[in-house]
Amino acid sequence: MKIGDIALETGFSIETIRFYEKQRLVKNVGRNANNYRDYGEEQIAQLVFIKQCRNIGLGLEEVKSLQSHLENPQSDCGEVNRLIGSALKKVREQLKLLHETEQQLKHLNSLCDHSGASHECGIMNELRTTSNF
Amino acid sequence: MKIGDIALETGFSIETIRFYEKQRLVKNVGRNANNYRDYGEEQIAQLVFIKQCRNIGLGLEEVKSLQSHLENPQSDCGEVNRLIGSALKKVREQLKLLHETEQQLKHLNSLCDHSGASHECGIMNELRTTSNF
DNA sequence: ATAAACCCTGAAGTGAATATAGGGTCAATT
DNA sequence: AATTGACCCTATATTCACTTCAGGGTTTAT
Structure with missing residues (x-):
C-alpha cells in the first residue's frame, strides 16, 4: 500500500x-x-x-x-486517566471561552450589516469606544 | 509609562x-x-x-x-462586516467540533477511574478496539 | 557596593503541520 | 521510443502567535 x-x-x-x-x-x-x-x-x-x-x-x-x-x-493506566481528565478539563475551559466569544461576535454582528463609511459602522464604533480611542 | x-x-x-x-x-x-x-x-x-x-x-x-x-x-466598512461574519462562522464551527470532543472525552472518562494494568483500562480498550489494534 | 528588579536587542525555539525546490519512478499514450 | 501526467522521494523553509534564551545595560533599595 x-x-x-x-x-x-x-x-x-x-x-x-x-x-x-x-x-x-x-x-x-x-x-x-x-x-x-x-x-x-x-x-x-x-x-x-x-x-x-x-x-x-x-x-x-x-x-x-x-x-x-x-x-x-x-x-499502570493512572497516567491515561490523568491525561483524559485534563484533556476534558481543557476542552471545557475552551468551550466556555468560545461561548463568550460567540456572544461577543453575535453582538458585534448585529451592529452593522450595510456598507458605508467606517466611522458610521456600528461594529467599528463599538470597538473604538470600548478601547477608549 | x-x-x-x-x-x-x-x-x-x-x-x-x-x-x-x-x-x-x-x-x-x-x-x-x-x-x-x-x-x-x-x-x-x-x-x-x-x-x-x-x-x-x-x-x-x-x-x-x-x-x-x-x-x-x-x-468602506464592508470588509469589517465580512471579517466579523466569517469570524462568527468559524467560531460556530469550532464550537460544534468542541462539543463533539467534549462528548467523546466524557465517554472515555467514564470508562476507567482506577489505577491498574493498561490492558484492563476501559479507556485504553476503547481506543484500541476502535482503531482495530 | 552590591544585589534585585527592571530594561534592551537579536536570534532561536514551540507545535503541528503545510509548502517549496528539485529530483526520481511508473503506466499509458503517441 | 519518447513523452506526458500522476505518483513518489528528500531536505529545507514557512506558517502563526508567541515564548525563551543569550548576553548585555540601568535603576532602585539595602
Whole structure:
C-alpha cells in the first residue's frame, strides 16, 4: 500500500503521514524496490489511533504516551486517566471561552450589516469606544 | 509609562508587547533617555483594541485591517462586516467540533477511574478496539 | 557596593503541520 | 521510443502567535 492510498484511507495528508513517521508516531514502515514507502494494516491502525487522539485534543507527545500504554499492557493506566481528565478539563475551559466569544461576535454582528463609511459602522464604533480611542 | 506598567495594565506580557511593536500593531512608542520604551494613553488604547480583536478570534493581520478602518474613517466598512461574519462562522464551527470532543472525552472518562494494568483500562480498550489494534 | 528588579536587542525555539525546490519512478499514450 | 501526467522521494523553509534564551545595560533599595 502506497502513501497516497493510506492517506485516502485514513484522511491524513501525505505530508502529515511522512511527518508522523519522522516523529516516530507511525512505525515499521516498509520500503519497496523503488524506495516508495509500503504500508499495511499495522500502519492503518496506528494512524486511526493517532486520529482518535488528535480528535480529542491530545498533543503528539500525549499520543506517544498512550501508544506506549498500548505497547506495554502491564503499565499502570493512572497516567491515561490523568491525561483524559485534563484533556476534558481543557476542552471545557475552551468551550466556555468560545461561548463568550460567540456572544461577543453575535453582538458585534448585529451592529452593522450595510456598507458605508467606517466611522458610521456600528461594529467599528463599538470597538473604538470600548478601547477608549 | 514603562513596558512593565503597561503590561500589567493591559494584561499582555512584556514580550508580547515588544512583539506587537515589531509587527507594527503598536505604534508611536517613545523612548526616554535610557532607551527604555515610553508608553502613553494612545498605546493603551491600541493594546486594548488588539485585545478585543484577539478575544474574538481575529488574527494579527485582521487586527491590522480593523486598525486601518479606525485610521481611515471614510473607508468602506464592508470588509469589517465580512471579517466579523466569517469570524462568527468559524467560531460556530469550532464550537460544534468542541462539543463533539467534549462528548467523546466524557465517554472515555467514564470508562476507567482506577489505577491498574493498561490492558484492563476501559479507556485504553476503547481506543484500541476502535482503531482495530 | 552590591544585589534585585527592571530594561534592551537579536536570534532561536514551540507545535503541528503545510509548502517549496528539485529530483526520481511508473503506466499509458503517441 | 519518447513523452506526458500522476505518483513518489528528500531536505529545507514557512506558517502563526508567541515564548525563551543569550548576553548585555540601568535603576532602585539595602
